[in-house]
Amino acid sequence: MDKYPFLREAGSSFKDRDVTKMSDLIATWDGQDIKGPALIGVPLSKSSISHSGASFAPGTIRQALKHSSAYSAELGEHVVSELLYDLGDIDIHVTDIVKSHHHIFQTMHALLSDHPDWVPLILGGDNSISYSTIKAIAQTKGTTAVIQFDAHHDVRNTEDGGPTNGTPFRRLLDEEIIEGQHLIQLGIREFSNSQAYEAYAKKHSVNIHTMERSSLYHPLLSDLPFQKKCYKSEKNQPRGISG
Known part of the structure; x- marks a missing residue:
């Protein structure tokens, strides 16, 4: 793409060589062993008692990370210094809440079992996902x-x-x-x-x-x-x- 130096990915934000954005430190998971914090999205809102757009939150949070600097003026350092993996989103059933909760538990349990050093940063999703995610953590971590x-x-x-x-x-x-x-x-x-x-x-x-x-x-x-x-x-x- 060197032939088109001014062509950028759709939705790209302004790039300053002296600014490290949070999104600059996040990479799509490649299947390798996970050590430390890594993101995973759970876009479920069908189980909300009131009308909710919580299913849009994982994508919205990721978008916001493109506009947030990783540097904290109060701490005097970058809050994230090492590359974080983004594991993607857990698949949510279109109509079945119970099946969706099972998908969440099954995925979290398998990942935590296979990657014991993973610290999950879970992007919900309404609070019903707390049952499935905490259950998986408790069963694998005690x-x-x-x-x-x-x-x-x-x-x-x-x-x-x-x-x-x-x-x-x-x-x-x-x-x-x-x-x-x-x-x-x-x-x-x-x-x-x-x-x-x-x-x-x-x-x-x-x-x-x-x-x-x-x-x-x-x-x-x-x-x-x-x-x-x-x-x-x-x-x-x-x-x-x-x-």
């Missing part, structure tokens, strides 16, 4: 703790709507995939939950922090049972972030 940034407890019953985005932590707790003491909910909002679901969460010893309390960011951190960086292990306990 005891798992979750920090959930959310206005809702997401412990709805499945009888009234099936496995929606309001049910993942109910299912994870009922099936004893995670323990309530290892679930930390930050940002629970006023007039957005029910007394029954709050009681369920408390019965299972979930760590609940309301929006008001979560705004007290630094004092709150001292109360959390896990005080190391996310995705670092303490007594072999993997951690994930859900929101």
